[in-house]
Amino acid sequence: MGHTYSFYPVSISAIPPPEPLHIAEWVVTSGPLQVPPQSYLALLLALDDAGTCHNQEGLTYACPAGTLLLLGPADRWQLNSQQPARLAWLCFSLDYLASQIAGHSQAADWQLLQAHGAALGSAGHLAASKVPPALVALLTLLVDCYAGRRGVAQDALANPLAGTVLRALGPLLAPVHSEPTATHAASVVRQVLAYIRRHAAVPDRLHLGHLAQEFAYSPSHLSALFRQHMREPLHQYIVRHRLQLVENQLQASVLTVSQIADELGFVDVCHLNKQFKKRYHLTPTEYRRQRRRPSSLSYA
Incomplete structure (x- = not known):
């Protein structure tokens, strides 16, 4: 209401429709903070000293550079800064989040965070002093390279980096506020x-x-x-994890498929072939042969 937001290189609200992962940077002085759309969360980073911020719970926090806020669609944070400050965020869909944490121990931490619903409030605040420098560096790298770009979720570098950030964030926030x-x-x-x-x-x-x-x-x-x-069902996770070990061996070792089956405890090669083909639509031998073809490599 009366506050001016200068977004660059593109306004967050001007992206139709929302992508699974969007990175943006903008400058603001005082006023309400942007929130993500429904079925999204946003990780906001203060790149400069942004003064103070307070939320719908009436709690006020200092916002020096390095402060993180995890925002839901119903969050209401107000920023009060005496000078223009740079903010940035990773805005991601809940489906994208699920794809990055599935099968990882951090899924439990995110489950606790999502129990807060569409408004995380103070549960989403992480003081700059508690944010590991490596996490700030990763976020800054993503912002510098991908702010305003489309198709970030499909980028060969941005996607794994964003996944690393999300998996690192869950344990930092969840233990403080969980029952x-x-x-x-x-x-x-x-x-x-x-x-x-x-x-x-x-x-x-x-x-x-x-x-x-x-x-x-x-x-x-x-x-x-x-x-x-x-x-994910327990049995499904076990099968998937064991097949990932098979996949790693096929790519990195010279062991025969029979030797891999023995080493990883499969009943026999037929049992391994059946499970592997069900997941990858190729037998282990076909998978290894396809991976070793120069033409199958992608540098996109």
């Missing part, structure tokens, strides 16, 4: 993930009954807990 029971549940899921990775080549240890006994849960409770936090 004790939710924190315990997230901790159990992290332990299950670590156990699966340690014993990925010993499938007998990965049966639901054995995992439930190992972590002192009923099979149904453990399965539901894992699915709630990881947004």
Whole structure:
């Protein structure tokens, strides 16, 4: 209301329709902060000292350079700066977020954050002193290289960097504001993930009954807990993780498919071929052959 926002190189509100991931930089003095559209979140970074900001809860925070705010569509933050300050954000859809955290332990942290709904309020505030310098450096690199550009979610460099930022952010915000029971549940899921990775080549240890006994849960409770936090069934995650190990071996080793099957605990080559083809639509041999063709490499 009466405040002037100078967006560059393109106004955030002028992008129809929203892309899965959008990066923008702009200058503002005082006034309400831009919020993301429905089914999106935005990670806002203060690139300069931006004075103070206060939210719908009536809480006021200092906003020196390096401050982060995770914004939902219903958040209401007001900025009060004595001089123009540069702000930047990564605005991303919930589907994009899910694609970046699926199968990672940080999915549990984001589950806790999303429990706040469309308005995160103070739960989305991270003081500059608590933001790792490496995270600020990554965000600044993304802003410098991709602010205002389209198709960022498909960019071979920007996409993995943005995923790294989102996975790093979850644990920084979630532990401060989560309930004790939710924190315990997230901790159990992290332990299950670590156990699966340690014993990925010993499938007998990965049966639901054995995992439930190992972590002192009923099979149904453990399965539901894992699915709630990881947004993926436990069995599906185990299969996917083991096949990713096969994929890594096919690309990086000279082991035969039979040797890989033995090393990773598959019943036999036929069993491995069947599971691999179901996921990748190629047999392991076909996959390796295709990856080794020079023409199959992409530098896009």
